[in-house]
Amino acid sequence: xxxxxxIADARQAEAIGRQVVLQGWVRTRRDSKAGFSFLELNDGSCxxxxxxxxxxxxxxxxxxxxxxxxxxxxxxxxxxxESPGKGQTTxxxxxxxxxxxLADTETYPLQKKRHSFEFLRTIAHLRPRTNxxxxxxxxxxxxxxxxxQFFQEDGFLYIHTPxxxxxxxxGAGEMFQVTTLELDKVPKTEAKVDFTQDFFDxxxxxxxxxQLEAEIFACGLGKVYTFGPTFRAENSNTARHLAEFWMVxxxxxxxxxxxxxxVAERMLKRIFRDVLEKCPEDMExxxxxxxxxxxxxLEKIIDADFVRLPYTEAVDxxxxxxxxxxxxxxxxxxxxxxxxxxxxEKHFQCPVILYDYPRQIKPFYMRVNDDxxxxxxxxxxxxxxxxxxxxxQREERLDVLQQRMKxxxxxxxxxxxxxxxxxxxxxxxxxxxxxxERVLQxxxxxxxxxxxxxxPRTPGTAxx
Amino acid sequence: xxxxxxIADARQAEAIGRQVVLQGWVRTRRDSKAGFSFLELNDGSCxxxxxxxxxxxxxxxxxxxxxxxxxxxxxxxxxxxESPGKGQTTxxxxxxxxxxxLADTETYPLQKKRHSFEFLRTIAHLRPRTNxxxxxxxxxxxxxxxxxQFFQEDGFLYIHTPxxxxxxxxGAGEMFQVTTLELDKVPKTEAKVDFTQDFFDxxxxxxxxxQLEAEIFACGLGKVYTFGPTFRAENSNTARHLAEFWMVxxxxxxxxxxxxxxVAERMLKRIFRDVLEKCPEDMExxxxxxxxxxxxxLEKIIDADFVRLPYTEAVDxxxxxxxxxxxxxxxxxxxxxxxxxxxxEKHFQCPVILYDYPRQIKPFYMRVNDDxxxxxxxxxxxxxxxxxxxxxQREERLDVLQQRMKxxxxxxxxxxxxxxxxxxxxxxxxxxxxxxERVLQxxxxxxxxxxxxxxPRTPGTAxx
Numbered sequence: 001x002x003x004x005x006x007i008a009d010a011r012q013a014e015a016i017g018r019q020v021v022l023q024g025w026v027r028t029r030r031d032s033k034a035g036f037s038f039l040e041l042n043d044g045s046c047x048x049x050x051x052x053x054x055x056x057x058x059x060x061x062x063x064x065x066x067x068x069x070x071x072x073x074x075x076x077x078x079x080x081x082e083s084p085g086k087g088q089t090t091x092x093x094x095x096x097x098x099x100x101x102l103a104d105t106e107t108y109p110l111q112k113k114r115h116s117f118e119f120l121r122t123i124a125h126l127r128p129r130t131n132x133x134x135x136x137x138x139x140x141x142x143x144x145x146x147x148x149q150f151f152q153e154d155g156f157l158y159i160h161t162p163x164x165x166x167x168x169x170x171g172a173g174e175m176f177q178v179t180t181l182e183l184d185k186v187p188k189t190e191a192k193v194d195f196t197q198d199f200f201d202x203x204x205x206x207x208x209x210x211q212l213e214a215e216i217f218a219c220g221l222g223k224v225y226t227f228g229p230t231f232r233a234e235n236s237n238t239a240r241h242l243a244e245f246w247m248v249x250x251x252x253x254x255x256x257x258x259x260x261x262x263v264a265e266r267m268l269k270r271i272f273r274d275v276l277e278k279c280p281e282d283m284e285x286x287x288x289x290x291x292x293x294x295x296x297x298l299e300k301i302i303d304a305d306f307v308r309l310p311y312t313e314a315v316d317x318x319x320x321x322x323x324x325x326x327x328x329x330x331x332x333x334x335x336x337x338x339x340x341x342x343x344x345e346k347h348f349q350c351p352v353i354l355y356d357y358p359r360q361i362k363p364f365y366m367r368v369n370d371d372x373x374x375x376x377x378x379x380x381x382x383x384x385x386x387x388x389x390x391x392x393q394r395e396e397r398l399d400v401l402q403q404r405m406k407x408x409x410x411x412x413x414x415x416x417x418x419x420x421x422x423x424x425x426x427x428x429x430x431x432x433x434x435x436x437e438r439v440l441q442x443x444x445x446x447x448x449x450x451x452x453x454x455x456p457r458t459p460g461t462a463x464x
Numbered sequence: 465x466x467x468x469x470x471i472a473d474a475r476q477a478e479a480i481g482r483q484v485v486l487q488g489w490v491r492t493r494r495d496s497k498a499g500f501s502f503l504e505l506n507d508g509s510c511x512x513x514x515x516x517x518x519x520x521x522x523x524x525x526x527x528x529x530x531x532x533x534x535x536x537x538x539x540x541x542x543x544x545x546e547s548p549g550k551g552q553t554t555x556x557x558x559x560x561x562x563x564x565x566l567a568d569t570e571t572y573p574l575q576k577k578r579h580s581f582e583f584l585r586t587i588a589h590l591r592p593r594t595n596x597x598x599x600x601x602x603x604x605x606x607x608x609x610x611x612x613q614f615f616q617e618d619g620f621l622y623i624h625t626p627x628x629x630x631x632x633x634x635g636a637g638e639m640f641q642v643t644t645l646e647l648d649k650v651p652k653t654e655a656k657v658d659f660t661q662d663f664f665d666x667x668x669x670x671x672x673x674x675q676l677e678a679e680i681f682a683c684g685l686g687k688v689y690t691f692g693p694t695f696r697a698e699n700s701n702t703a704r705h706l707a708e709f710w711m712v713x714x715x716x717x718x719x720x721x722x723x724x725x726x727v728a729e730r731m732l733k734r735i736f737r738d739v740l741e742k743c744p745e746d747m748e749x750x751x752x753x754x755x756x757x758x759x760x761x762l763e764k765i766i767d768a769d770f771v772r773l774p775y776t777e778a779v780d781x782x783x784x785x786x787x788x789x790x791x792x793x794x795x796x797x798x799x800x801x802x803x804x805x806x807x808x809e810k811h812f813q814c815p816v817i818l819y820d821y822p823r824q825i826k827p828f829y830m831r832v833n834d835d836x837x838x839x840x841x842x843x844x845x846x847x848x849x850x851x852x853x854x855x856x857q858r859e860e861r862l863d864v865l866q867q868r869m870k871x872x873x874x875x876x877x878x879x880x881x882x883x884x885x886x887x888x889x890x891x892x893x894x895x896x897x898x899x900x901e902r903v904l905q906x907x908x909x910x911x912x913x914x915x916x917x918x919x920p921r922t923p924g925t926a927x928x
Contacts, residue, residue: 006619006686023718025684025889043717044685045619073889075718101860101890108888125881126888129684137685141621148612155470155509157605162919163627163670163693164640164708166926176628176663178640178670180697183650183657193647199640199697199707200926206627206642213919213928220489220593221508221601222470229627229692233644233663243663244628253507254487254539396565417589417928424572424590425489425537426565455626455677462630462664464677464881 002077008046013089015080022050022092025129026072028112029065037065039097041076044128047135047281051083051091052076064099071103071110071129117451124455124464132289135282136452139275140440146274147227147248150267156223156250161210163229166202167414174233175205176243206231210249211431212365212418215394218251218429219421225250235459239448242437244457251431257367257376257393260430261353264380264389265306267434268351272298275443283443291445297383298443304350309343311335311357311374317347332358340379340386352381364404365418366392367428378432385442391432398422466541470509477553479544486514486556489593490536492576493529501529503561505540508592511599511745515547515555516540528563535567535574535593581915588919588928596753599746600916603739604904610738611691611712611898614731620687620714625674627693630666631878638697639669640707670695674713675895676829676882679858682715682893683885689714699923703912706901708921715895721831721840721857724894725817728844728853729770731898732815736762739907747907755909761847762907768814773807775799775821775838781811796822804843804850816845828868829882830856831892842896849906855896862886 005020024043031037039052054065054076068074078094085091109123110130120127127133151158164178180199181187187194195202210226217224226249234241250263276283276298287295309317318329318339323346327336335354343352355378356369366375380389395401401422405412412419440452450456455464469484488507495501503516518529518540532538539562547555573587574594584591591597615622628642644663645651651658659666674690681688690713698705714727740747740762751759773781782793782803787810791800799818807816820833821841830839844853859865865886869876876883904916914920919928 008619023891024686044621044687071889073891100892101886101888103888123881125680125884126684128681129889134685137621137623137681141623144622145612145616148609152609155472157508157601158608159601159605159918160693160710162708162921162926162928164695164921164926167928174644176642176644177647178642179647180638180640181647183641183643183645183647184652184655186647186650188648191648199699199923200921201924202926203647204926216589216928217592217601217918220590221598222488223508229624231628235663244626246624417587420589422565424565424567425535425593427487427537428564454623454681457626457628457664459663460665462626462628462666462668464626464631464680 006045007041007043007048007050010050010080010092011046011048011088011090013082015090016082018080019078020080020092021075021077022052023075024073026068026074027070029068031066037061037068039065039068039074039076041074042134044134044137047131047138047285048088051085051088052078052094052097053091054094054097058094058097060097060099065097067102068099069103069105069108070112071108073100074098075100117448121450121456128454131285133451135279135285136440136444136446137454138282139279139286139444140436140452142275142278143271143436143439143443144227146271147267150270151225151250154223156225157217157221159214159217159224159226160228161207161213161226163207164200164204165207166200166204167212175208176231176233178204178206208232209247209433211251211433214249214251214431215418215421215429218253218431219425219427222254223250223252237459239450240438240441242449242453242456242458245449245453246436248434248436249431251429253427253429255393255430256428257355257378257430260391260393260432261306261308261355261378264353264378264391264432264434265351268380268382268388269302271439272302272443276302286444286446294443294445301351301382306351306353306380307348308353308355311354314339314343314352314354318342321347332360334361337386340381341383344381344383344386349383351383354379354381362392364401364408364410365394367395368400368404376430380432382442385438388438388442389432389434391430393428393430396422396426396428398426471505471507471512471514472510474514474544474556475510475512475552475554477546479554480546482544483542484544484556485539485541486516487539488537490532490538491534493532495530501525501532503529503532503538503540505538506598508598508601511595511602511749512552515549515552516542516558516561517555518558518561522558522561524561524563529561531566532563533567533569533572534576535572537564538562539564581912585914585920592918595749597915599743599749600904600908600910601918602746603743603750603908604900604916606739606742607735607900607903607907608691610735611731614734615689615714618687620689621681621685623678623681623688623690624692625671625677625690627671628664628668629671630664630668631676639672640695640697642668642670672696673711673897675715675897678713678715678895679882679885679893682717682895683889683891686718687714687716701923703914704902704905706913706917706920706922709913709917710900712898712900713895715893717891717893719857719894720892721819721842721894724855724857724896725770725772725819725842728817728842728855728896728898729815732844732852733766735903736766736907740766750908750910758907758909765815765846770815770817770844771812772817772819775818778803778807778818782806785811796824798825801850804845805847808845808847808850813847815847818843818845826856828865828872828874829858831859832864832868840894844896846906849902852902852906853896853898855894857892857894860886860890860892862890
């Protein structure tokens with residue numbers, strides 16, 4: 001009997017001589033005058049195809065096999081042989097080809113020619129069948145797995161923080177509202193929406209971050225991380241913004257900012273190393289077709305120590321650089337992308353962890369330094385992308401935290417439980433957030449963030 | 465220098481003789497007349513505590529150590545020694561105890577006495593610090609990790625299907641609406657809501673299932689799984705319903721219903737085996753305090769073959785059983801929980817996979833059998849919980865699928881891309897859904913689903 005094999009396995013030398021069943025989708029068909037056809041078959045298990053040799057002797061050769069075109073689905077039974085061809089180790093000599101589904105060449109939207117990414121977004125249900133989007137799916141899977149393994153091996157607990165929330169982590173942030181009220185007849189009492197008739201008896205939103213809830217678990221169970229979807233209702237139509245994206249947020253009790261930096265650096269290096277090791281074919285494709293620097297960039301980062309630089313020194317470096325920036329550099333304002341890129345690409349030529357930012361530009365939960373002017377914030381900057389991680393040591397002192405909330409006009413009532421964490425058994429703790437899609441953009445070189453998530457949600461777009 | 469160690473590691477015999485730093489929260493303090501105090505310390509790394517012996521010679525003994533109570537946070541430096549006490553391998557002789565945060569015994573809500581789970585839900589920010597909820601967090605983490613490993617080892621790709629959606633997988637289902645319109649002044653044109661002013665230019669909802677999108681990826685990349693939050697806006701105040709819960713949905717190209725059953729059975733056994741192996745202390749606790757049958761039940765399932773039983777035969781068995789059921793058994797209606805429990809608990813005394821359900825009670829996407837009356841649906845039933853997995857082979861034939869949609873009054877326009885999967889290179893494929901919280905209830909014996917998710921969302925409740 002023939003054994004079921006993935007094409008990834010069938011392409012290895014070890015498969016030679018085995019009688020197998022392969023199942024997948026035809027990429028191309030080429031007919032030889034010598035009385036057989038070559039099918040390039042892909043099943044998603046790897047970037048490369050396997051070549052199937054289908055002889056004219058097969059009973060359905062004329063009626064079916066010769067009609068196969070890009071997108072058709074087949075099962076192939078046959079013998080794996082050493083391939084005489086270049087760039088492939090094996091090929092399969094078919095003894096049977098079963099056709100499951102055809103794909104009419106007149107109407108099938110994926111033609112042989114190269115399609116623009118813009119066009120492919122309109123057929124997001126078919127784009128996983130292309131080389132580029134198959135590769136993105138595998139690299140995305142690899143990175144997710146790498147993240148989980150990194151934390152699991154280090155004793156972190158994976159926790160699920162809620163998507164539906166009634167609190168707002170950043171104190172600002174544009175949020176989506178979640179409701180079961182009928183929008184064409186919203187109930188009101190005294191001209192105000194009557195939320196007692198809504199599902200949760202109060203206004204509810206989609207979370208912008210699981211950090212505050214992750215702190216709950218860290219402040220009782222030590223080391224935890226979240227990995228889930230987060231949301232921004234910003235009307236940003238850029239290549240770097242999504243309304244729905246995935247975020248990883250580790251949070252560690254008894255970790256200070258230096259510990260936090262070490263976790264962030266180790267995690268990024270682990271991700272990059274895994275991608276290069278486990279997806280070499282996919283990465284070669286990105287390096288060849290999308291951005292000729294991606295592999296070299298990742299390799300350099302894996303070997304380099306990240307620079308640690310206080311914000312204040314960064315401002316000094318930028319001021320003294322003689323560089324012409326569009327935006328002025330001024331202590332007390334956020335750095336712009338051009339400044340971040342100057343630091344990582346020109347000045348240091350490696351990732352930089354900026355820390356100790358001005359108090360007034362950072363959220364209330366970041367720990368205030370003894371100088372009173374700065375807080376224990378950190379941003380990890382990488383070449384080309386800029387900020388890829390943002391984090392901080394959290395303010396664990398109840399009185400200082402309350403003072404900071406007052407400064408930022410936050411109502412303590414909504415944060416009673418967050419304050420309780422400081423009231424009972426408070427501990428120094430730290431954490432950060434990593435946007436999965438930003439990492440994917442960095443790793444693959446893909447210019448538009450809409451192309452590294454299966455089904456992008458952006459203003460006006462929620463198809464599929 | 466002392467090395468940082470988790471309490472899980474410090475409790476092992478290998479730690480004896482090492483100079484360590486432990487950090488965590490005090491569970492209890494007991495003072496000996498012999499001039500020292502015993503602290504039970506927990507850091508979340510495992511169920512058990514470590515006993516810290518703090519001598520009166522320590523400089524902060526009177527001022528600080530003797531004030532320690534449940535919930536206080538400390539760092540302890542000391543030597544790990546063999547413990548003369550029963551039920552513990554090691555203990556630590558402190559050379560320094562640093563107090564990070566006290567927890568006023570007058571106001572700290574977690575007192576020594578046992579609290580009801582209802583009460584603990586009102587302090588969900590503190591309940592991870594209890595034995596029960598620490599154990600749940602570790603078992604939940606273990607199960608999530610087990611699920612990822614199971615699929616990763618088998619070549620599945622983890623994919624993220626969207627939370628915000630404009631389609632409704634089940635064709636029915638009560639959904640939450642997602643909007644950026646201001647509810648107190650919803651814009652209207654001709655008495656209808658003007659969705660062109662909403663974020664996505666149309667009504668958008670929270671997903672009830674990622675299945676249809678998972679099918680997209682399976683029908684191009686082979687074997688995939690989703691693992692993410694899903695939502696139901698049902699007004700169900702039961703111990704088994706949540707408005708927000710996590711679901712795992714594998715989807716496999718070229719898999720028929722029998723293949724699907726095999727994946728489901730293997731996955732459940734893998735989860736149960738991992739939990740028993742990796743969380744033995746936590747499971748002993750559940751077995752002792754929550755449900756005295758959980759360990760035995762899991763062990764039996766791991767060793768048993770799941771029974772496969774067509775729905776029609778199940779109806780025959782139930783009808784012939786002589787059992788008095790509250791609801792009548794009738795071919796063509798859904799089985800009730802009492803029927804499912806009779807089959808798994810009394811008749812077979814093991815998990816049962818029911819399959820080939822009546823066409824009229826199942827969704828449009830399930831493959832129609834040759835008999836015309838049944839579809840290739842399957843439900844995995846386990847003792848006590850009943851249905852834990854629901855799945856099916858999907859209808860891959862375009863014409864049959866279109867006919868089924870017509871039967872169920874579904875508009876094909878909304879499903880153009882789903883139909884395209886059958887139009888171009890269609891393949892037999894199958895998948896199922898597993899509710900994470902149901903599994904957790906089954907594994908731990910916890911009666912209420914609100915206690916196995918960090919922050920439950922239910923009608924009227926979205927605190928934290």
